[in-house]
Amino acid sequence: MMLALCDIEKFNRFRGILSVLGAFVILITAGSFHGTIGNLAPYFASYMRQYDANITNEDLGIVLAAGGMTQGVGSFIAGSVIIPWLGYRLSLMCGIICFCSSPLISYFTIGHSLSALTFSYGVMSAVVFNLIVLPSQLIPVSWFPNSKGKVMGVTSAGFGFSSAIFSPLQTAIINPDNIAPVAIIGSNSTARYFTDPRVLERIPISLLYLAAIYAALFGVGFLLCVEYTNTEGRVAKVTSKESRSQLVKARIVESGSYLYTTGLRNRDTYILAYSRYALLAVGGGLLAHWKGFSLRLSSDDQIISVIGGVNGVLSCVARILAGILIDRFMFNRLMPVVGILLTVVLAITVPVSQMSFYGFVALLWLGYFLAFIHFSTIPAQVMKLYDGKHCSAVLGFIGLSESFSYGTVGVLNTLVFSYTDSYLPYYISMSVISFSSVISTTMVRNVPIKNSSSSHSETTTICSTSEIIKKEVEPIGFVNKELGILEQAEKLRELVRDQGTITRRRSIAYIQKPLFPYADSIISTN
Template sequence: MFKMEISPTVRGILCVFAGFIIQMVVGSYFALFGNFLPYLVSYKRQFDETITYGEAAILLPAGGLITGIFSLLSGSLIIPLVGPRICLFIGCFMYTLSPILGYLALDSSIHLLAFCYGVVPIASMNIVAIPTMIFARSWFPNSRGTVVGCVMAGMGFSSTAFIPLQTYLVNPDNIEAVHGNETGFTYFDSQEVLDRVPNSLLWLALIYAVLFAPSLLVCTEKVEKTEDTKKEEETASKAKSKLNDIKEAFVFLKETGLKTRELYILFLFRILMITVGPSILSQWKSFSLLLSTDDRLLSLIGGIGGIFTTVGRFLFSALIDRFTFKQVMSVQTLVLAVDFACIYWVGFASFPGFCVLILLAYFLVFSFISAVPAQIMKLFPGKHSGVIIGAVGLGDTFGFTAIFVISKTLFNGNSEPFLTFFIVLALITLTAAVLSLFVRESSSTENINKNQHEKMKIETKDAEKSHQNSGFEMDKPV
C-alpha cells in the first residue's frame, strides 16, 4: 500500500505556519478591538447615550484582569494535566465561541458584554499561546527565538488580515463618522452601519472556525525516540499520574524559577509593556477619527500597521538569537517612548506624520510578546520552560488592571484625554527601557545546570545505596 512520508523539516515548517495562522486568528481580538470600539460605542449609544469610549473600553482590561491567571494555569496546570495538544484545542474552541457570546450579549449590559466578549477571548488567547510556541520549538530547537518570532508574528499580522475585513462587514460603503459636539469624540450615526454590527460578530466566528480547523491538524509536537524520551516514557508509564507532572512543574518554578532574578525583571517588564500595547490598540482609531473621519482610510492604515507588527515581532525575537535581550529591547523601548511623546503633537500638525508614527508604534509595541518568551526559553531550556512563561505571563493581569485605571481615569470627563494618554504611555515605556538593562543572559542556565547536576548526583547515590542494600539482604542467612 502506497504511503507518503513527509520529511521532518517540512512537517516542522507546516507546524510553524499553522502556529502562525492560529496566532493570527486569536490575535485578531487585540487587532480588531480599536477598530471595533467606535462601532460598538455608536451601536450602544442608540439605546443609552451615556455610553462613552471610556466605559466601553473596559471590555479589554476586563478580560485582561484574568489573562495572567490563565497564562499561569496553561503552563502549570492545563498542559501538564491534559497535554499541550488538548490545551490548544480548548483554547481554539473558546475563542471561536467568544464572538457568538458577544452577539448574544450585545444588547445587554456593558458588564455582561465585557465577560462574553472580553474575558472569554482573552483567556483563550493565553491558553493557546504556550502550546503553539512549544510545538514550534520542538521542531527547531536551535532557533528558538526565530521560530517563536515566526509563530507570534501571526498575532501581528491579524491587523492586516482582519481590520479591512471587519470594516467591510460593518461599513462597506465607507460612511463617515460624525463629531459629537457635546463629548468631543466621534461616532457613527448611520443606521446602515449600526445594523451590521451584530452580524459582523457571527461572520467572524465562522471565519475563525474555518481557519482553525486545518491548522489544528498540523500544529503538533515533534517526538523523537531517543534515550532520554524512552526513559521519560518508562518513568511516565510507572507513574501513571498527571498529578506528578503538575507537581514537577511547580517544583521547578519554586526551586529554579523563583530563585532567579530574571524571572522578576521579565515579569515587571511584561507588566509595563502589556499596559502600553493594548492601550494604544484600543484607542488608536478613537484618536485617528479626530484627525480624519474617512473610515476606509483609517482601516487601511490599521491593516498596514499589521504588517509592521508582524515584521517587528519576528525581527526582535530573531535578534535575541544574535544579541542580548537588554541590547535589543532597551533600544526598542527607548525609540517607542520617544514615538509616544511626539505622536499627539505631530498628529494635529500633520496627518501623514501621524501615520508614520503610528506605524512605527505598531512595529515596536508588541515585539515583547515574542521576545520575552524567547528569552525565557534561552534562560530556562527544557520541558519546564512553559511554566516559567506562564508565571511571567501572570503579569498581564496587573498590566490590564493598569489599562482599566487609565481608561476610566482619562476618558471620562477629561478635557484633553489623548494628550495625557500618550504622555503616560511614554513614561511607562521609558521605565521598561531602564528595566531591560538589568536582564542577564546566563545566570539562570547556570543555576539549572547546577541543580540538574546535583539532582543526578543524589539519584546516583540513592541507586548505589539501594543496590548495596539489596545485595546485603541476599547474603543474610535464612
C-alpha cells in the same frame, strides 16, 4: 545509517515547517481580539448608543482592560496546571473552543449592556488567550531547538499580522459603503459615531461571521501544528486509569517544583515579568484607542481601517525581525534600544497629531512596530535561560504580569478620560511606563540558569523521570561516553532492538547533549 539519519532529518525539517505554519495561522486568529478591539470599539459604541446615549468610544476601552486583567491569571493557570495536565494539543483545543464561543455569545450580549459585552467578548477571549498562545509557541520549537528565537519570531508574527487581515475585513463586513460617522450634538465636537441604520444592523451579524472564520482558520492551524514525534519503533502507553492519574499528577508536581525551586528564586524571572508588564501596558493603550484617536482626526472609515491593517503588517515584520535579532544579540542590549525609541515616539505623538494627520499615522505605525517586539524576545529569552521542558511554567508566571498591564490600561482610561478629552496625558503616561522598561531590560542576564534541584550522573544512562514511568520502563543499558556521537546512537539502537524494550523519549535522562538530535531516531516518542 548516515543516509537514514539524513532522510529523517529532511522529513523532520519539512514537518517542522508545517508546524510553524500552523502555529502562525493559529496566532493570526487568536490575535484578532487584541489586534482589532480598537477597530471594533467605535462600532460597538455606536450600536450600544441606541440603548444608552452616554456610552462613548473611550468607554469601550474597558473591554480590553477587563479582559486583559483575567488574561494574566489565565496565563499562570494555563502554564502551571492546565498544560502540564492536558498536554499541548488538548490544551490548545480547549482554548480554541472557548475563543470561538466568545463572538457567538457576544451576538446576544451586545444589545444588553456594556458589562455583559465586556464579559463575553473581553473576558472570554482573553482568559484562554495564553492557553492558545503558549502551546502554539512551544510546539514548533520542539522541531527546531537550535533556532528558538527565529521560530518564536515567526509564530508570534502571526499575532501581529492579525489586524492586517481582520481590521479591513471587519470594516468590509460592517461598513462596505464607507458611510462616514457623524458628530453627535451634545458630545465632544471631535467625537464621531455611526448612526446609519445599515451600518448599525450589520454590527451584531458581523460577530457571527467572525466566529465562523475563526473556527475555519483554527481548524487548519490545529491540524498542522503538531509536536515533534518519532514515527519509528514502538510506543509505550500508560493504559491503566490509576497510572495515567499518577503520571498527570507527577507532571504537575514536577512543573510546580521547578517553578518554585528555580524560576521563583531567580531575579531574572521578576525582571522579565516587569518588562512584560511595562511593554504590554503601552501596547494595550495603543490597541484600545488607536481608532478612536484616528476618528478625531479623520472621518474616512475605510482609510482608517487600512491604517489599522498596516499596523498589523508592521507588528508582524517587527516580531520576525526581533526573533532573528534575539538569536544574534543579547536581550539586555536589544530591548533597551527598543524601549528608548518607543518612549520618544509616545512622547511626541499627540503634539505631532495636532499639526499633521500623516505625521500622526507615521508615529502610530512606528509605535506598533516597537511596542509588540517583546512577544518574540521575552519567550525566546526565557527558553535560553530556563529548562525547555518547564518553560511553560515560567512563561505562565511571567504572564501574570499581563493582568497588571491591562489593569493599568483600565486605570489610565478612567483617570484620564474622566477629567479631560485630550489624549496628551494618556500618551505621556505611556511614555513614562515605556522608559521604565529601558531600565528593567538592561538588568536581564544572559547566563543559562541551572535547576537547583537536579543532579546529574557521570554515566550516560537510560532511566525514567517520574515514579510512574520507573514502574513501567526499566533502564535498558549503559553507553560509554567515550564513544563518538554516531557510535553512541548505534549502540543505543542495538540495546533497544536486542532487548525489545518499549520505552519513550521522556525516559531518556543524562544522555550527552550532542546526542539529542538523534535520540528520536533511536527511541520512540509517545
